[in-house]
Amino acid sequence: MSLLELRHVSKKFGSYQALDDVSFSVEPGRIVGLIGPNGAGKSTAMRAMTGLMRFDSGDIIFDGQPVKFSKTKALSKMGNLIEYPSIYPNFTALDHMKYYAMDSDDPEDIQELMKLTGIDGPNFGKRKAKHFSLGMKQRLGIAIALIRKPKLVILDEPMNGLDPQSVREIRSLIQELAQKGISFLISSHLLDELQRLADDVVIINKGKIIRRATMKDFLSEDKAEVKVKTSDNQAMLKVAEEAGWNAKLGDNDQVLITVEEGVNAQAVLAKATEAKLDVLDIQTGTANLEEHLLEVLSEKGTRA
Numbered sequence: 001m002s003l004l005e006l007r008h009v010s011k012k013f014g015s016y017q018a019l020d021d022v023s024f025s026v027e028p029g030r031i032v033g034l035i036g037p038n039g040a041g042k043s044t045a046m047r048a049m050t051g052l053m054r055f056d057s058g059d060i061i062f063d064g065q066p067v068k069f070s071k072t073k074a075l076s077k078m079g080n081l082i083e084y085p086s087i088y089p090n091f092t093a094l095d096h097m098k099y100y101a102m103d104s105d106d107p108e109d110i111q112e113l114m115k116l117t118g119i120d121g122p123n124f125g126k127r128k129a130k131h132f133s134l135g136m137k138q139r140l141g142i143a144i145a146l147i148r149k150p151k152l153v154i155l156d157e158p159m160n161g162l163d164p165q166s167v168r169e170i171r172s173l174i175q176e177l178a179q180k181g182i183s184f185l186i187s188s189h190l191l192d193e194l195q196r197l198a199d200d201v202v203i204i205n206k207g208k209i210i211r212r213a214t215m216k217d218f219l220s221e222d223k224a225e226v227k228v229k230t231s232d233n234q235a236m237l238k239v240a241e242e243a244g245w246n247a248k249l250g251d252n253d254q255v256l257i258t259v260e261e262g263v264n265a266q267a268v269l270a271k272a273t274e275a276k277l278d279v280l281d282i283q284t285g286t287a288n289l290e291e292h293l294l295e296v297l298s299e300k301g302t303r304a
């Protein structure tokens with residue numbers, strides 16, 4: 001059974017359709033990336049599924065129970081960092097943990113949790129939150145979200161504003177927690193990061209889900225391409241088109257040619273040489289998440 005399931009969820013703000021028949025699920029122990037351009041409806045969907053916002057129609061089921069606006073029993077097993085837990089400037093990390101544990105009927109062992117999330121180290125100690133870096137606050141936020149022993153943690157842009165070292169640390173923390181069986185639903189603009197982290201992707205645009213897949217399947221949908229840079233890319237494009245190949249100009253001053261039978265780097269090189277073009281660079285590869293995502297969004301004619 002899915003841990004979280006959205007079934008045909010819709011939400012309008014006035015006449016604006018922010019969520020339009022949204023359905024997707026999060027399976028136990030999976031890290032799911034919720035991806036979409038600005039204004040796509042990611043935060044709205046996250047707020048609906050945590051009971052922070054009313055939705056107009058459809059169902060949201062979490063851990064076997066319907067999610068309704070206002071607190072429900074189910075929500076105690078959902079940790080969310082959408083609306084940040086208040087961080088009090090004069091509290092230490094331990095003060096925060098004690099304070100939020102009081103709120104819970106069955107809190108996780110605080111010392112254990114502080115160790116697990118790395119907020120028990122010398123950097124934290126007696127230091128007050130007003131002196132924490134963004135990365136430290138993010139760790140503390142995750143630790144607070146875990147106090148209620150959640151089965152699902154929802155993170156809206158968890159890597160925002162973090163330096164590369166903190167991004168790495170938060171990534172390994174999430175992976176470690178997922179291995180312990182906690183599911184994550186994460187929205188992020190840092191697609192490289194999601195590519196490394198997420199098991200599944202859900203793509204939303206203009207309030208509609210346009211794709212649900214495992215990250216592996218989503219990336220492998222993308223066809224391999226020969227990426228070639230020559231002394232005259234317009235001429236190279238013409239050569240490729242005359243050969244009947246599927247080719248286009250790429251963003252990065254390259255000609256991109258889809259690999260298919262008889263079309264590979266060697267064949268491209270041969271054609272370029274025949275046309276007396278200097279090949280400056282040639283490589284074969286698949287697009288990354290960002291490139292493939294842009295392609296999917298434009299395919300649907302909904303690119304924002």
Ligand SMILES: Nc1ncnc2c1ncn2[C@@H]1O[C@H](COP(=O)(O)OP(=O)(O)OP(=O)(O)O)[C@@H](O)[C@H]1O
Nearest residue numbers: 013014016018036037038039040041042043044045
């Ligand atoms: N309370 C609100 N009242 C009116 N419109 C809203 C409200 N909240 C969100 N919207 C609109 O709904 C749409 C979806 O917003 P949402 O914040 O869910 O997008 P998002 O995918 O999270 O975007 P971003 O990546 O920019 O955070 C936007 O057009 C936004 O302006």
